[in-house]
Amino acid sequence: MAASTVPDIVIGRLPLYLRALTMMSEAGQEYTSSHELGQQLGIGSAQIRKDLSHFGEFGKQGTGYEVNFLKEQLAKILKVDRDWPVALVGFGDLGQAIAHYGGFAAKGFHIQAIFDNDPAKIGQEVNGKQVQDIARLSEIIRQQQIKIAIIAVPAFAAQAVADQLVEAGVKAILNYAPITLKVPEGVRVQYIDPVVHLQWMAYYLE
């Protein structure tokens, strides 16, 4: 089935399935079922089977799914069965925390270029990569054919950074700035704003 026909919300759950399968795999578990996966993720088993059915048939009646097989299939579907170079824009507290965080590289997202506009930060080194002047953003991103970027600049600067990234060919932006970005068709943005989550939960408190 063509990619465009799969609902985006289904795609969004695949990383969760993949995460659970990875844990099972690491624990040496060989088989699982839609029921067990659902239990672990707090999702209905029917939904998991329905989601997977968009991409093919991965299980066997009676026995369920082979953990490593399904894990590899999902990684392939999500295109995370390879390494992706990533650009990081912003080397303040947050940017530095992101640059030092090993979790991205562990999953194949390698921060290959870091940018800031502060002369005091330009030239600093992290994991063998020097912080570059943001003036060179377009040049470097084009040269390295980077398609994924992380924005970790203040809100007031985020849209301008996004515009530059898009212009340089970036197609996926993970935005830590608390502002909704305007991007053209074909460019994806995902948001990380912990304050939004806290405010959401505060509603339910006494």
Added chain:
Amino acid sequence: MAASTVPDIVIGRLPLYLRALTMMSEAGQEYTSSHELGQQLGIGSAQIRKDLSHFGEFGKQGTGYEVNFLKEQLAKILKVDRDWPVALVGFGDLGQAIAHYGGFAAKGFHIQAIFDNDPAKIGQEVNGKQVQDIARLSEIIRQQQIKIAIIAVPAFAAQAVADQLVEAGVKAILNYAPITLKVPEGVRVQYIDPVVHLQWMAYYLE
């Protein structure tokens, strides 16, 4: 209308409305409309009006909404018109970044207690707060009547931490560990996992 009847997904959008209104307010803007808010957030104007209608009537035909009024009403509805004490569990790289991040306190979420199990970290000071031994978690959270906690420990330790938090009376958990937590009815969990967002977007890349 009783809180329980408002869909959770509607509550989740209120922080976004509040964020946009705050920016408008800071820019000195006095009035806005559902259309303008929608433009700014990439949401339909009808949806915004529908969402707000769950809580009352906040606008005027012909003129729209008074920015500061709507902002204050939303803050009240979300219960973020006050300060909330927050506990942070885990003082590794991520926990330290969170502890130093000023964005939480700026929105009224004050980190009042920090916990770790590493003797080398216990006793360190951040913003005048000492990192406490996790053994004292229950005692301190009860004493300070903390209802909101942030989990920033490794995945393998997260469920045990969540259990302790719940047992101590925490009702809202912001979980940075890449694992789905099991919590009883009445306790809310929100997840921050940037890798999930990157994997989601990778699907759409060439």
Added chain:
DNA sequence: TAGATTGTTAATCGATTAACAATC
């Protein structure tokens, strides 16, 4: 075989959107 679990269909459920009377 008997038991378990898939993939899929159809029904249900809930959210989004369009349209418009009311009215500032």
Added chain:
DNA sequence: TAGATTGTTAATCGATTAACAATC
């Protein structure tokens, strides 16, 4: 007044869930 925009209704759209034949 004329123009603009609300709050709300009803229609549409899409996602979730239950149920079950197929089959390992």
